[in-house]
Amino acid sequence: MKKAISPEYLELAKKLKKEEAEKLLSRMTGKLPRRLAHDELSREEALAIQLELEEERLNDWRSMMQKLKDEEAKKLAKEKAKALEQVAKAKAKAAERDAKVKAEAAKKEAKVKAEAAKKEAKVKAKAESKAAKENAKSAKLNEKATKTVVEKAKSSSPKGAGTK
Secondary structure (H helix, E strand, O other), rough: OOOOOHHHHHHHHHOOHHHHHHHHHOOOOOOOOHHOOOOOOOOOHHHHHHHHHHHHHHHHHHHHHHHHHHHHHHHHHHHHHHHHHHHHHHHHHHHHHHHHHHHHHHHHHHHHHHHHHHHHHHHHHHHHHHHHHHHHHHHHHHHHHHHHHHHHHHHHHHOOOOOO
16 A cells, blocks of 8 residues: 655655755665665655655654653752752751750850859858848947946946936
8 A cells, every 4th residue: 555645745855956865865765765766656756755754753753852851851840849848958957956056055045144143142142141240240349349438437437426
C-alpha cells in the first residue's frame, strides 16, 4: 500500500536547488532509495516523501526534546522547593537557637542582678547593724557620762544648798 504524496511537499521538492536536492537524496534510507532506483517513484516524488519524513522526524524530535525540557524543569522546580524548605527549616532552627540564647542571657542577667541585690542588702544590713551597735555604745557612754556628771554634781554640792 503506497502512501499518498502530499501536494505541498511535492511543490517544495520541485522548488529545491540541485545541491539541496542531492543532500536530501543522500539522507534517504529504507525502501525509498530502492523505489527511486527501480523507477517506481519520480525524483520529485521521492524528494517530497523524504521531505515529509524528515519533517515528521523533526516534529517527533522537537516533541521529545520538549518533554525532556519539561521533565528537567519539573525536576529543577522540585529541587528548588526542597532547597527552599531546607533554608526555611534552617532559619527556623536559627531563630529558635537565638531565642534560647537570649532567654539564657536574660536568665543569667536576672540571676546576676538578684545576687547583686542580695549582696547589697547584706552590706546594707551589716552597715545598719554596725550603726545600731555604735548608737547603742554611744548611748551607753552618754548614760555613763550623765551618771558620772550627776554623781559629781551631788558630791560637790553643799548639803543644804538646795534647801532654804
